[in-house]
Amino acid sequence: MVRAQKAAPISIVGYAPHTAKFRKWYAEICIPYFRTCAGRLARGFPPEGVLRTAMIAYIIRRLLLMIPTLLGVTIVVFAISRIAPGDPVSLSMGASGQMDTQQAADVRVTRMSLYGLDKPVYVQYAGWLGHVVHLDFGDSVKHRRPVIELIKERLPVTLTLNLIALAIVYAVSLPVGILAAVKHGRFFDRASSVILLMLWSLPVMWVGQMLIGYFTGPTFKNWFPPAGLSSNNAEQLPFLPWLADRLWHLVLPVLCLTYTGFAYLAKQVRAAMLDNLGMDYVRTARAKGLSASAVILRHAFRNSIIPLITIMATLLPAMFAGSVIIEKIFSIPGMGLLAFEAVTNRDYNVVMAVATIAGVLNLIGLLLADIAYAIADPRISFDRAV
């Protein structure tokens, strides 16, 4: 099976983006594939009526199932946050030391009732749920602004960071994974496997700390800024320098986010390619006389894309978690840092909002992954799937 591949090594290097070979591959293989996908979508996929109903029924079933799941998530987070001692009102009053003691007690009672924290727990939850249905997540006690505004400011930052990282991860992992599968069992495969695993094992806070220490300070090289998303006078700059300044600030955080993804994705690509390279149709194609490169890049790769699409939809919510540490280290005002600060400050509204949004993203990501899988792979049916 795989032995056939070992006898005919090919070079992916010849397919670098600037060569004619790449253009030929892109024109002959990728474009027709995209066309068929588009065609199927345009015709209203899946073409058969029975399957389309099954698919729609499946999506509706999943969406309905999402609701109790989300309720479960919010109840768990709500319960945890309320069980714990401490509350945002006491915290914000702090050790001012200057308030008359009687006044302090009154102020506290007033503020607790203002935020509804003196009611029993289930009443508070029901109240919160009622507001959420109107997309009103309440106000943040610490920032004194509506939570929606905070999220609107911070979510784009995290998404930008993660999308750039995702793009880089895919750009690097695809060639490495394909090459490793093609040269299965040989030096490149084993060496890349070990190196990628080493990268995966590097603790992200160590890398962040070392990068900050060596590349942002006077110790070694002062190439990058140590924190923040833009420099202080960035608003006064015209657009292009502002963009350049932004990107300059993002280099180190993106670096920290990407390297862990390489190993995971490259392994998936390699595994998927190995699976496909072992199939009968590859043997048939080789026996028919197709060149190794045509077999790999035209046939095997198209089928291996399938798990990668599903991974993309699930990777996004996963990266949300990883960015908590990176945003804390680099002081980037994104969702991760918001969640972290909210937890430390007992800012209940923000904590619940972040948990809800992250839960929704997770579930939608899973649903999109399954749908994308169905679009890409015509063999999958929805009959017994749940």
Next chain:
Amino acid sequence: MSKQSQKRPNWGLSHGELVWRQFTKSWLNVACLVFVAFLLLLAVFAPFLASDRPFIIRIDGRWHFPLFKNLQLDATDYKVLVALGKATNAIFPPVPYGYDRTDLKLCRQPPSRQHWLGTDDVGADVLCRLIHGSRISLSVGFVAVGISTIIGIIVGAILGYFGGKIDFIGMRIVEAVMAIPVFFLIITMMAFFPRSILNTMIIIGVTGWTGSARFIRADFLKLRQQNFVQAAISLALPLCSILFRHMLPNALAPVLVNATFGISSAIFIEAALSFLGFGVAPPTPSWGQMLSLGVSTSGRFLWWLALFPGLAIFLTVMAYNLAGEGLRDAIDPRFSSLVTRAPSLVRGRTKEGGRWM
């Protein structure tokens, strides 16, 4: 597989022995095992490797063994005694410092002859704290993974064995747990409950069981139809016995692989939590907490506090990851390709009617 073709009058090699043989074929896997064993020894013998109490000392003509005395607190400064000449014949452990001893005059010193890896912000010896920190990391790793594996096995076994409605409801609950962003949940729980090493273990364990549950459930769904299980049921064996004595050993392989990766992940999570300030209470040493001291607010980079703890975390996590990879490849080189597809659709049927998984 060709490996199985050794003909013997007995039953041949067991699955475990086969896996072991395949595992040890690669020198990298063996090296990882050796490193893990070294870390275990380091953790177990930490008080004998790094302590400021000597093994043996002679004070006023009488022999004492301070390191072996079971004292809650030992206030005597043996080094001072030796320096003053009141005690002789003192044999100190290789790293003669205690992990909770402070020395303000020598805080933040780079590596030197007295302190091989430097001192931290209160003057404690970094090498000593690294050695004692391995206890925290390894114990959190093992116990947390133990908890999550046990929960996962029990849940997965019940779901997989019974199938039907129980499986449906159970999988919804599992998906609900999976939908909660794990790291965020861990931070929330760590922030809200008192900080202790036991809480850390429990929280990391309770949030990580879904992976094992899914593997066990998938395997049990398959195994349920096998003949030996049908035979066990018809013999009216108790449920526990069927599940854990007959079916479980067949499904254990992917769970072990998952557990190995789980250990490295638990060690990483513990280090991350300590780095963010949620870990064990000081002065108990933790690698993550030492790492957080590497860059001070003034921007001054204390490289020895960033390099050595980070290196320790990195090597430990890498050893477990490589061991997990080696184990996975030893069990079934093609194993990794099967279980990583889209989870829910995989349970469906292909158009030809064959099972996709």
Next chain:
Amino acid sequence: MFDRWDVGRQVVLRRNENYWGRKPKLKKVAYQFIANPVASVQALRSHQVDIVIPEPEQFAELADNSRFSKEFYCLSYWTPSTPFYYYIGWNQGTPFFSDRLVRRAMTGIINRQEIVAHLLQGHGRQITGPFYFLSPDNDPRLALPLGAGAPPAQAPGLIIAYDPQTSRQLLDKAGWRDTDGDGLRDKDGVSLRFKFMYANSYALFERLAKLLKDEAAKVGVEVIAEPCEWSILWDRLNHREFQAYIAGWAGDAVEDPYQLFHSSQIGNGGFNFVGFRNPDADAIIEQARRTVNDAERHGLYQRLHGILHEEQPYTFLFTRPTFRLLDRRFKNVVVHKLSLDYLEWYVPKRQHRYQ
């Protein structure tokens, strides 16, 4: 006058041209919010901002840097308008700290001079009472020498110095001896082991906790460090569910110790968390509240200082100056008694930077 507010970024104030009094030379002041202290110093160095309130560690390091001090003023000054101090509070409701001797013993094992010298890098001062150390409320006998060339302390033996030997004796005298041979002192079956609570957001507190644990171990006392969230700490203080804790108090130019040390403030939302109850102190505080004459009031507070020092409800640790880093292009920068007055600064024309 208010000019504009960029939410989350800065607030800009403009000079009021129609003001009747003396006109300041500066036309605009912008307050920028920078969350990360490293970033704020970086902004200062790259001349994006002109004045920064640094962290003490940053100040200590930058003040030593000669290149930095050529370009920037490194100001550290004492001002009575915002005094604050750090202290360790001993809960007198516990069997350990209800005894005055034990509290004095615990104060004796904390080497405050070394803490100031090494952990604060010399930018701080040991204190012995709750008042601003230059204020006349302090008992002069309990004042530490102000520095080289200043008159020496009036009664050097009175101030509790770092002396573990004396602490051991005091603990023995209080009845806490190691009767069961485990290295830990105990009395009536209770071991001298307590939990030390602090807010985990301050690295300084963590270092002090480690230091305290080490020093206490040397005299046979076990300290268990208990870091908590600030909100949990505050909660526990209010319910008096603690044994010892470290925190700080920020005060004002005119300080009234009623909230902290009067016995009516124990419970009911008062701030007398340690449970300090002393009739003499109560009487002094009440009388001082009614005394308008400054000299009389200072005398009363000096007596209070003496009582607090004798009873040690708190171990008063140290206080810190106010730090500012300022660009040297501003001239006429004078440190007054109540801090800087930026209304009197000006910048020579050739060094103007903004419109």
